[in-house]
Amino acid sequence: xxxxxxxxxxxxxxxxxxxxxxxxxxxxxxxxxxxxxxxxxxxxxxxxxxxxxxxxxxxxxxxxxxxxxxxxxxxxxxxxxxxxxxxxxxxxxxxxxxxxxxxxxxxxxxxxxxxxxxxxxxxxxxxxxxxxxxxxxxxxxxxxxxxxxxxxxxxxxxxxxxxxxxxxxxxxxxxxxxxxxxxxxxxxxxxxxxxxxxxxxxxxxxxxxxxxxxxxxxxxxxxxxxxxxxxxxxxxxxxxxxxxxxxxxxxxxxxxxxxxxxxxxxxxxxxxxxxxxxxxxxxxxxxxxxxxxxxxxxxxxxxxxxxxxxxxxxxxxxxxxxxxxxxxxxxxxxxxxxxxxxxxxxxxxxxxxxxx
Amino acid sequence: xxxxxxxxxxxxxxxxxxxxxxxxxxxxxxxxxxxxxxxxxxxxxxxxxxxxxxxxxxxxxxxxxxxxxxxxxxxxxxxxxxxxxxxxxxxxxxxxxxxxxxxxxxxxxxxxxxxxxxxxxxxxxxxxxxxxxxxxxxxxxxxxxxxxxxxxxxxxxxxxxxxxxxxxxxxxxxxxxxxxxxxxxxxxxxxxxxxxxxxxxxxxxxxxxxxxxxxxxxxxxxxxxxxxxxxxxxxxxxxxxxxxxxxxxxxxxxxxxxxxxxxxxxxxxxxxx
Amino acid sequence: xxxxxxxxxxxxxxxxxxxxxxxxxxxxxxxxxxxxxxxxxxxxxxxxxxxxxxxxxxxxxxxxxxxxxxxxxxxxxxxxxxxxxxxxxxxxxxxxxxxxxxxxxxxxxxxxxxxxxxxxxxxxxxxxxxxxxxxxxxxxxxxxxxxxxxxxxxxxxxxxxxxxxxxxxxxxxxxxxxxxxxxxxxxxxxxxxxxxxxxxxxxxxxxxxxxxxxxxxxxxxxxxxxxxxxxxxxxxxxxxxxxxxxxxxxxxxxxxxxxxxxxxxxxx
Numbered sequence: 059x060x061x062x063x064x065x066x067x068x069x070x071x072x073x074x075x076x077x078x079x080x081x082x083x084x085x086x087x088x089x090x091x092x093x094x095x096x097x098x099x100x101x102x103x104x105x106x107x108x109x110x111x112x113x114x115x116x117x118x119x120x121x122x123x124x125x126x127x128x129x130x131x132x133x134x135x136x137x138x139x140x141x142x143x144x145x146x147x148x149x150x151x152x153x154x155x156x157x158x159x160x161x162x163x164x165x166x167x168x169x170x171x172x173x174x175x176x177x178x179x180x181x182x183x184x185x186x187x188x189x190x191x192x193x194x195x196x197x198x199x200x201x202x203x204x205x206x207x208x209x210x211x212x213x214x215x216x217x218x219x220x221x222x223x224x225x226x227x228x229x230x231x232x233x234x235x236x237x238x239x240x241x242x243x244x245x246x247x248x249x250x251x252x253x254x255x256x257x258x259x260x261x262x263x264x265x266x267x268x269x270x271x272x273x274x275x276x277x278x279x280x281x282x283x284x285x286x287x288x289x290x291x292x293x294x295x296x297x298x299x300x301x302x303x304x305x306x307x308x309x310x311x312x313x314x315x316x317x318x319x320x321x322x323x324x325x326x327x328x329x330x331x332x333x334x335x336x337x338x339x340x341x342x343x344x345x346x347x348x349x350x351x352x353x354x355x356x357x358x359x360x361x362x363x364x365x366x367x368x369x370x371x372x373x374x375x376x377x378x379x380x381x382x383x384x385x386x387x388x389x390x391x392x393x394x395x396x397x398x399x400x401x402x403x404x405x406x407x408x409x410x411x412x413x414x
Numbered sequence: 415x416x417x418x419x420x421x422x423x424x425x426x427x428x429x430x431x432x433x434x435x436x437x438x439x440x441x442x443x444x445x446x447x448x449x450x451x452x453x454x455x456x457x458x459x460x461x462x463x464x465x466x467x468x469x470x471x472x473x474x475x476x477x478x479x480x481x482x483x484x485x486x487x488x489x490x491x492x493x494x495x496x497x498x499x500x501x502x503x504x505x506x507x508x509x510x511x512x513x514x515x516x517x518x519x520x521x522x523x524x525x526x527x528x529x530x531x532x533x534x535x536x537x538x539x540x541x542x543x544x545x546x547x548x549x550x551x552x553x554x555x556x557x558x559x560x561x562x563x564x565x566x567x568x569x570x571x572x573x574x575x576x577x578x579x580x581x582x583x584x585x586x587x588x589x590x591x592x593x594x595x596x597x598x599x600x601x602x603x604x605x606x607x608x609x610x611x612x613x614x615x616x617x618x619x620x621x622x623x624x625x626x627x628x629x630x631x632x633x634x635x636x637x638x639x640x641x642x643x644x645x646x647x648x649x650x651x652x653x654x655x656x657x658x659x660x661x662x663x664x665x666x667x668x669x670x671x672x673x674x675x676x677x678x679x680x681x682x683x684x685x686x687x
Numbered sequence: 688x689x690x691x692x693x694x695x696x697x698x699x700x701x702x703x704x705x706x707x708x709x710x711x712x713x714x715x716x717x718x719x720x721x722x723x724x725x726x727x728x729x730x731x732x733x734x735x736x737x738x739x740x741x742x743x744x745x746x747x748x749x750x751x752x753x754x755x756x757x758x759x760x761x762x763x764x765x766x767x768x769x770x771x772x773x774x775x776x777x778x779x780x781x782x783x784x785x786x787x788x789x790x791x792x793x794x795x796x797x798x799x800x801x802x803x804x805x806x807x808x809x810x811x812x813x814x815x816x817x818x819x820x821x822x823x824x825x826x827x828x829x830x831x832x833x834x835x836x837x838x839x840x841x842x843x844x845x846x847x848x849x850x851x852x853x854x855x856x857x858x859x860x861x862x863x864x865x866x867x868x869x870x871x872x873x874x875x876x877x878x879x880x881x882x883x884x885x886x887x888x889x890x891x892x893x894x895x896x897x898x899x900x901x902x903x904x905x906x907x908x909x910x911x912x913x914x915x916x917x918x919x920x921x922x923x924x925x926x927x928x929x930x931x932x933x934x935x936x937x938x939x940x941x942x943x944x945x946x947x948x949x950x951x952x953x954x955x
Contacts, residue, residue: 111586132597430829439810525918626805664805
């Protein structure tokens with residue numbers, strides 16, 4: 059029976075250091091939510107709190123109707139996949155997977171059946187009698203997964219489960235994890251620092267910074283409409299251009315910034331543009347055009363690098379350095395003057411909050 | 415030349431081992447045979463009723479010492495390994511300190527405690543458990559206490575190392591799978607510590623099996639063990655053939671115990687295969 | 688930075704109490720020796736009925752103790768020095784040329800630990816003193832050097848295992864001759880290992896009984912052996928005060944090491 063997970067106003071400390079600050083999140087039954095952020099952002103702390111390896115200083119943690127906040131870890135019924143797999147080195151693959159069932163008092167023959175079925179599902183039936191030391195990274199990962207799944211937990215949690223695998227295997231495994239989680243129907247929390255991994259696997263992603271969730275949304279929303287510069291940078295909006303609207307006419311906002319910067323932004327494409335804002339732009343969101351164009355950001359082109367899909371230019375502009383993509387058919391020379399024009403699909407409008 | 419370099423560097427050390435240890439010990443080993451009476455010497459050693467008593471006593475003392483220091487050492491090591499960092503280093507230093515004090519001094523301390531006017535008798539008298547001082551010194555009890563005292567720090571230190579090497583995620587993983595603390599200990603911590611327990615036991619067993627100063631001081635003549643018997647034969651009665659026989663037998667018995675226990679440790683630790 | 692404690696990290700109070708008792712057992716007797724050393728009674732009792740330094744005076748007045756202390760120092764410094772002189776090159780060879788050397792070689796350097804000391808001592812007496820006719824002090828020196836050789840090889844070997852030999856190769860490629868490279872590049876990097884090995888070996892040698900008891904002869908004795916024979920004849924607190932002096936010496940050596948390296952050196 060799968061359940062929703064709710065953290066309400068959770069604060070946690072390591073000694074006197076506060077590592078989590080008034081964090082609230084609700085994860086619906088059957089949903090997979092990733093906690094994404096750099097190390098030290100609080101994502102692993104959150105997971106440890108839910109698992110019961112730490113107790114919050116304030117706030118409550120609920121799984122369905124049950125209050126987990128002070129419940130010992132072994133009574134929480136959570137399937138946890140560890141970063142280093144944490145397989146028991148003294149137990150065979152089958153005994154590792156059967157460990158949780160044994161704790162639940164499942165009879166040996168029933169246990170054997172369920173372990174065998176689970177090993178079959180993760181493709182390890184042939185390795186049941188091996189010991190962890192004799193397994194490859196990917197195989198260990200599958201054992202860890204099987205061990206967490208076989209107890210049919212109300213909640214599945216993953217702590218950077220793929221970080222010790224090579225790139226190719228990582229992509230295969232994340233598909234596998236998603237399929238197993240779907241089939242199992244369990245609610246899941248997935249901790250990672252890898253943006254692509256989080257976006258590809260999750261229903262929703264919570265981006266964390268300094269012990270708080272800065273944005274919790276679907277991958278699509280996060281990718282297109284980040285709500286802050288922090289999130290925008292995280293999802294690849296490398297250029298931050300502060301602007302102010304000087305005129306609005308016929309659904310087009312005319313915005314001006316640093317010396318000579320003047321842009322026309324159709325609100326039909328860019329959405330509502332506030333009076334003061336920051337334009338976030340991916341390199342592909344700044345088109346390099348002729349210097350004599352009437353609108354755009356005046357720029358001098360610097361180093362050119364070849365990316366395959368485009369040329370990328372390090373540009374000097376009155377407002378600072380920007381990165382922009384130029385067309386492949388017309389490589390431009392270093393030192394050449396140009397104008398940079400924003401393309402709506404690869405840009406976002408951000409509140410000016412952080413910049414004063 | 416390059417191929418010779420490592421050997422040139424090793425040669426002086428190897429020479430020391432060969433000349434000061436290997437040759438003398440082999441020489442001791444062949445002595446009973448060279449005397450042409452090896453069979454009767456060994457027969458006397460293993461089947462003489464006095465010697466049998468000494469052999470059995472030595473084995474008994476070493477076994478009891480091993481079991482007791484295992485119990486004390488494992489308990490302490492478990493607590494030490496889980497202590498907060500600052501306390502942990504203090505406790506480790508406290509265990510190292512007795513190790514750096516010599517066996518003579520440490521055995522002497524127990525002579526003070528167990529003597530006729532010592533603290534132990536004092537306590538027994540005050541508690542009214544006895545009306546006159548009891549003979550504690552020069553008993554097997556005294557030898558075992560002295561040896562346990564000698565070897566428990568060693569056990570603590572080697573077991574703390576073993577327990578600290580257990581990945582902290584393993585007890586967590588077990589708990590997350592529903593194992594209560596007792597099961598975490600029995601099914602995860604204990605099995606993973608077992609090879610270390612065996613290694614520690616080998617250290618203590620061989621150490622107390624061959625210990626000299628402690629049985630000499632706390633056991634006296636009544637509690638002669640192999641090491642003190644060897645000393646008596648070599649230095650007091652000057653029966654060097656007898657002493658050589660004991661010496662060879664001790665080496666063989668020690669090696670057998672070490673090999674057996676190592677084998678057991680390997681069997682109990684399939685993960686290392 | 689202590690993590691908030693969860694039930695998983697809590698240790699049973701019974702276990703903590705038991706551990707306290709174990710530590711009392713470990714440290715109590717040493718305290719008692721201290722008490723006996725400062726007592727004014729002629730028999731060994733604790734707690735002392737009155738304080739005095741008479742047993743220390745007695746110890747210092749005893750020429751056998753003084754002489755054996757000098758011998759112990761000579762043998763400990765000499766034996767440890769010799770063991771380092773032989774052990775450092777051996778440890779270096781085994782780390783540096785690991786692949787070219789037979790594996791069984793390392794057994795040779797464990798042998799002094801594997802063979803019971805009492806057997807080694809007896810065999811050395813027969814071989815070194817009786818067969819080869821070495822004088823007492825020379826035999827003691829060699830015996831102690833052998834006794835502590837495994838410590839030097841092992842501790843320095845552990846230090847070398849952490850050393851990146853490509854630094855040495857870099858120095859040689861820059862024109863530094865091999866021996867000079869060892870002194871200027873390798874040695875400074877294993878300095879703490881060498882010091883730890885020295886201290887460990889020195890203390891082991893200083894406290895040795897099983898080998899020394901055979902090798903000491905009439906008129907030449909080491910301190911532990913002198914204590915041993917004194918205790919067998921007299922049962923007064925003189926030995927307690929000698930023990931205290933030995934412990935103080937040990938603490939002084941440890942404190943010196945703690946200053947330079949930190950005590951964790953010993954537990955590695």
